[in-house]
Amino acid sequence: MSEASKMIQTGSGEAKTARDGRRWTLRPGRPTDGRALAKLFADVRKEGRWLITAPGAISEPSEAFWISELIRANEHLALVAEADGEVVGNVLVSVDRGVATEHIGVLSITIADGWRDVGIGSEMVAGAQRWARERGLRKVTLGVFPDNARAIAVYEKCGFVREGLRRQQFRSGDTYRDEVLMAWFPHEDEDR
Ligand SMILES: CC(C)(COP(=O)(O)OP(=O)(O)OC[C@H]1O[C@@H](n2cnc3c(N)ncnc32)[C@H](O)[C@@H]1OP(=O)(O)O)[C@@H](O)C(=O)NCCC(=O)NCCS
Numbered sequence: 001m002s003e004a005s006k007m008i009q010t011g012s013g014e015a016k017t018a019r020d021g022r023r024w025t026l027r028p029g030r031p032t033d034g035r036a037l038a039k040l041f042a043d044v045r046k047e048g049r050w051l052i053t054a055p056g057a058i059s060e061p062s063e064a065f066w067i068s069e070l071i072r073a074n075e076h077l078a079l080v081a082e083a084d085g086e087v088v089g090n091v092l093v094s095v096d097r098g099v100a101t102e103h104i105g106v107l108s109i110t111i112a113d114g115w116r117d118v119g120i121g122s123e124m125v126a127g128a129q130r131w132a133r134e135r136g137l138r139k140v141t142l143g144v145f146p147d148n149a150r151a152i153a154v155y156e157k158c159g160f161v162r163e164g165l166r167r168q169q170f171r172s173g174d175t176y177r178d179e180v181l182m183a184w185f186p187h188e189d190e191d192r
Pocket residue numbers: 044050051109110111112115116117118119120121122123143144145148149150151153154157
């Protein structure tokens with residue numbers, strides 16, 4: 001059994017050291033993380049730059065409930081980065097339910113302001129990739145704004161390739177934003 005599946009099956013975490021020396025733990029999400037994760041997403045949405053959903057578009061309690069249920073269902077991946085007892089990052093891979101698309105997982109990732117650029121996001125994407133491979137997924141997809149150079153750098157480093165550009169896909173106030181589509185194919189990437 002690999003470290004990734006051992007961690008998920010036992011619920012245990014892996015102690016990590018960030019690039020700036022701070023300690024953090026990579027662990028599976030628990031249903032009780034719902035509130036902390038909803039708060040993390042709400043805080044990052046308030047920054048107004050990175051995420052599709054507008055600030056305040058989803059109430060924190062409903063999102064907390066939805067996330068807890070997603071984790072409880074145990075069909076998808078939720079990993080959490082924890083530091084000093086606080087949730088500082090999350091990666092989700094939700095597996096598509098369509099009969100023709102159940103080989104696909106959709107990845108989303110959020111690291112709290114103050115914890116970025118120290119390697120946590122890259123480690124979390126790598127953890128999600130290990131899980132996706134073991135889960136037998138054929139493809140992991142995601143969407144990212146074209147000006148999110150840091151996120152794109154992390155995805156490319158982890159082996160994701162650009163699949164296309166959906167122009168004017170999202171409205172943000174009076175403007176429209178494009179979306180870059182990216183994907184990773186486990187069976188074509190022996191390095192990860
Ligand atoms: C995007 C995100 C997940 C990346 O995680 P992270 O922990 O900050 O990333 P890491 O520290 O692992 O790696 C960042 C990499 O991007 C590089 N980078 C940072 N800013 C960059 C920029 N403007 N242009 C190009 N590369 C950049 C860094 O050099 C680093 O690469 P390296 O490891 O080869 O040195 C995180 O910053 C985040 O959650 N941001 C806000 C929410 C968000 O954008 N989510 C993704 C939506 S699609």
